[in-house]
Amino acid sequence: MNIATKLRVGSLLLALIPAIIVGVVVGWTATGMADDALHHEAKARLTMLRESRSRQIENYFSTMHEQLVVTAETISTQRALNALNQAFHEYAGETLTDSDADRKSLASFYSGPFSAEFAKHNGGSVPQLPDIEKQLGDSAAALQQRFISGSPHPLGKKDELIVLADDSEYARLHGMFHKTFRGLQRRFGYYDVFLVDGETGDVIYSVFKEIDYATSLKTGPFAQSALGRVFASAMAIDQPGSTAITDFERYLPSFDGPAAFMGAPVFYKGEKIGALIFQLPVSRIQDVMTGHGQWQQDGLGQSGESYLVGADGFMRSESRFLLEDKQGFVDLLKKTGAPSQVIEDVTNKGTVIGIQSVDSPGAKAA
Structure with missing residues (x-):
């Protein structure tokens, strides 16, 4: 905009x-x-x-631009993205997940609870979902299953799961950083906050945990969405201090509600390692x-x-x-x-x- x-x-x-x-x-x-x-x-x-x-x-x-830039430049954000990125990609091997069971759980969630909630917001219309579970790697499928389809918390409250019931490094790091980013999201009213791996485009962290979490914004189902585009634009920025922004448009993971995004690159020890993205607060x-x-x-x-x-x-x-x-x-x-x-x-x-x-x-x- x-x-x-x-x-x-x-x-x-x-x-x-x-x-x-x-x-x-x-x-x-x-x-x-x-x-x-x-x-x-x-x-x-x-x-x-x-x-x-x-x-x-x-x-x-x-103000949102300044909040994003300052947050992206903090050592806490830089360390979080760097550490969570490695732990994200090692999760399946570390926990010996059952990938087939994870994908089956996710498919049932997409066609069941997610589609039912989507219909409530869209006059009974059912979403056309692009086999999301088939586009997830083993670690991504496992983490989406743990935080979304396998979470004890209902839709709209998936962010209440702070620490996973395993001894993985990702579980430890998520428990450490989630309170900080969730506090940021709540204090300033953002709809969601994302950390994205610059190399793979994987959404390695999200506060709100909608179905864009753990997908790739380079090759995954939402790569062409507003979130995918703002990620690409943010990664094209070569110096700290600048941000990219999208206009409002319908966004499937948010039940086709209007969504806009602002993103900034995150640098760690002089290297651009990913992006921090805010989903802007309509309210x-x-x-x-x-x-x-x-x-x-x-x-x-x-x-x-x-x-x-x-x-x-x-x-x-x-x-x-x-x-x-x-x-x-x-x-x-x-x-x-x-x-x-x-x-x-x-x-x-x-x-x-x-x-x-x-x-x-x-x-x-x-």
Whole structure:
């Protein structure tokens, strides 16, 4: 996403236009030229809010950039990636795993609990999964089985497994580093935090443990995803201090929810060994754009809103009206002739990000 980012409060927001026009028309009949003053006052207020939101969102992305760079440059992160990388690839040999049993467990998980949860977020649709277990090496399959399909914790809480019930080096290191990275993820609201081996592209560590964990971002099932692309871009950076970022798009491991990523290379003793990647927090970005839901206090009254629009014309943050009244918003989409696929996706996913386009002068001018 360009951080100059198609921020659109609009001179007069789509939902705010009717309220202002009605006020102007009624006021004009009674007070003559007062209509121009009201219009310009409203426009000036919205312009100020647009500039304020723009600065806030740019500052927030700048903060995430700095957090990523600083974390990637800490000796703790460098040591974690270096040590976990070796332990990850040695795990199967160290623990004498049953690879066939691990892959069978994973296949059952993908077609069972994962697909069932995916369907809940997608109107009953079942995901088209590319035989993920067949694309995992023995160590990767074993670790995904231990932390995901074999974990006692339910979906959405796989991060609660801290130490594996074996004496492997990976189990020891995971227990050591997981609290640190999980604390980072929770404190700053990131959806997930990844460590990725620069040579193989293997996701050797993830806080949240979705099905992208332990896959290869070079040759695996999600190599062409936004996560795979940000990894490739991060590894193309030759000096510390820079980051790569992707736009929001649907992401299968997160049940086809909107996801964006920011990544930075990790150097250890002068050698680029991998990447640290953050999955960006949709909710925190939403808080910035909605003023934590304080629309009226921000001068937007009963029907004004501010939101992000991407270069492709699609929304990158939620609509106020969806957040306040989902069914009412869906009914409005139907009444205004929105495409049936848009209505279906908004209904099932409960989001407009990457789904609803904005075709208005304000959006085009942003």
